[in-house]
Amino acid sequence: MSTRTVVTRIRDRARSTPKGVAMREKRLGIWHEITWSDYWDSVLDVGHALLALGVRPGDRVSVQSENRPEWLFLDIAAVAVRAITVGLYPTNPTAETAYLLSHSGSCVHLAEDQEQVDKALGVEDVPRLRRIVYVDPRGLSPYDDPRLMTWTRLLELGREHRAAHPGAVEALVDAAEPDDVMTLVYTSGTTGPPKGAMLTIGNAEFALETVLERSPFADPPPGPRDLTLSYLPLCHVAERVLTTWYNAGAGTQVNFAESIETVPQNLREVQPSLFFAVPRIWEKLLATTRIKLDSATWVKRRYAAFWLRRAERLGARLAATGGRHTIGTRLAYAVGWVLFYRALRDRLGLRRVRHASSGAAPIAPEVLQFFMGIGVPMHELYGMTENTAIATANRPGRVRLGTVGEIHDGTEVRLDDETGEILTRHPAVFAGYWQDPEATERTIGADGWLHTGDVGEWVDGTHLRITDRMKDIIITAGGKNVAPSEIENALKASPFVKEAVVVGDGRKYLTALIGIELDTVGAWAQQQRLAFTTYRDLSEKTEVRALVQGVVDDVNSRHNPVEQIKHFRMLPKELDHEDGELTATQKVKRSAIDAMFHDLVEEMYVGGREGAA
């Protein structure tokens, strides 16, 4: 009896439903379907090609590409030959690419196109890197680096090897052990360089069994009739679980978005039934809805306002019942569905969503409540790379806003008695950081408890509420502990605010740096007949400052005095991964912000200046 792995799961699907759709990729306006048998066939070809290239069990194979079928083919093929997949963000700048390639010691690297190939070729001192495979050959014909190879050539190589050594890959598939490391997931690294978390086959299997079998997150459990949209970076643990592993484990049909810009359009086309998004996407969806409704004709605007008021009430009611409909809400929603919500959800691409979730960062409850009100069943989840995204989840019908939900069956979660740090222990806790035993030791205690670095508290003994990242907690000069992320999210719930960084560690009061959302504020400025040129110009307008002041005042009114923002400054630029202000997952690097906008922050503490709240 061989070990069950994501690879054997795919093989089983290719045998039981060879003609079923495994994934779709949009090319020139058409969603090309890839069946399970196509999928398995490609995996075998690529697996054989890896063998032909001399990849041995335990070797690292890296990928730097947007989400596309080749990502999955290579990932699964690498696991099939017992190698380790390493995912790189397509947005990683050259310096980070260099660090990740040399730290992981990758020997075969998939670079999607010329842009990624340039990054990989720019890396020096990677003696192990033998092959750089590229999918999109455009612009690459003049390149003559001997390591370069096209994807087509890779497949040919695989077919030749497959003909010469039939069954070589399958033998390795059957030899897999639960302790085999299958992937290195590099954490985004808000502080210091990224660390590569080693996830094993056992981790993945436990994670899949937990969310699909032991405590299925949706009812009925996800299956081959469900559609998902794959658009978040696949090297992130959340998207890897949702795209690659759910696809293998539950047979959901994966649809690859063309790019992050086309997500709204692709959402409308695909109308996924399971949809996961990070808070940033939900906030953006909410902001877009508001702008589009505000710019509609008078009649439509009035009509929408009427139904959104009802949705607000519905959302509040559902938030109180944990997402379970009462007869009253069901009736109210049914009428609204026919007259408004159905159309609205259809335009947003959320019409067929039966389970929507948010995770990977904290989200404001108002945002969740809005979507619950228009009938999208929202669930906030909690997990991290180091525990294969298995910690807690809000279950359908038992949702509690502002919490990250309940413990999964078969897993353990507790709070540290002294610090309140959240600790988890279950078979999906990772095997350690790649080549970093010290960090591993700091993270996993001797008793197997994983230190998450998040501080939390129990609500009613069942639901977990996260206060903040432990190291982000602000202790003011007055000695008060303040969780900045909660305030920041309250600010970001406004459609006008894109970024908010609360400052105040060791200071007398809290202040904030606020970045506006260019789309919404731009639209607002147009309505106000306010001329502007650049982002900076717009954010420095007195009117825009007043607009943001309104948002800050509103948030302040809901917080006690120590947690109120006394002053704020507008960020003069949009934060960016390239400039080192954000991580690849769009998380703010506080240290970089502190350094870059030091003057702005100091200005706010030079007492008694104008602009006070």
Place this chain on the structure above:
Amino acid sequence: MTIGTPWGRPELYTDYKQDMALLNTRAKTLGVAAILVVAALLPLLVADDLLVILGGGLVLAIGALGLNLVTGYAGQVSLGHAFFVGVGAYTAAVMAGDPDGRYLGLGIDFMPLWLLGAGLIAALFGALVAPLATRLRGLYLAIVTLGLVFIGQYLFFEWNDLSGGPQVGREAAKPELFGIEFTVDNGFKGGWTEEQKLFWLFLAVLVIAAVAARNVARSRIGRAFAAIRDRDVAAGVMGVNLTHYKVIAFTLSSFYAGVAGALMYSASGHFTPESFSLLMSVQFIAIVLIGGVATVSGTIMGALLIALLPRIAGELPAFVPFLSSSASEHPNVFEFEQVMYGVLIVAFLLFEPRGLFGIWHRVRTYWKSFPFSY
């Protein structure tokens, strides 16, 4: 189609066939089915006098579809449409005419044959004229095709054996199929009237013509037409054979005109050569412009509106006191009707350049983007 193709996601195109399908959404399928059912039941619901007008509208629509193919889709302005309609009308009349009668006649009773014959002879003339279009464009082409109308008028006026001469005219082809005489009341067991039977006949021919036109428009030929319309030089550079496709456009267009001509006088049973004047060409252009350039459904809407115009004008004196229904007083409804063509063309070009179809399109977009505006 593979297993698991999801249901109810109209914008998820998994192959080009689905994208290009005639009825690519369920709403469209249902809508077209509903319109067809209503149209088929109309003769049972509507009084015969109105049915005559609507039936006339259907025939006009067939002819206008032809003009829309050449002018709307392929962008070749033609003022000579009346000529091709005339060729069709006379061909049908001659083919179906009594061999022993006063005028030319071949005695072919079988309707599909003379219908097809009318189309083909008209198409032949179209093909002959087409080479002109490859040499000329825009205003010049319009003037040349205008010349066709005058040549046609001369021919029809003078060739008495064919046309019966001006003011006299000759009998039109009588539609008859498998023993059903469409122009005789209660001829069939069901006891349908002439108007009902003719309406069904016209409807059937129009449906065939419209589906064919849609198919041409969405095929390689249609795309070549659009390319030529948008910029013939660019189309040529792209590899579209200009001569070839312009000939196709004129030939197809004339075929439609011929078929329309063959059916146009079935109801009245008699026609004179004066009919095929410039006014008829203008009428067709009005239909295309009012209905919507390069649309099939718009053309049909436009044709029905133009056909109903006399009726609408006739109802007006009841509402507008200074308008007289008597031809001897001024201003009267007949003058008003003439003016309306011009007014409608001007008004549509100014305010609704995409025609009735444009209005429909806006209504559709309003609901398609609901609750947003874009």
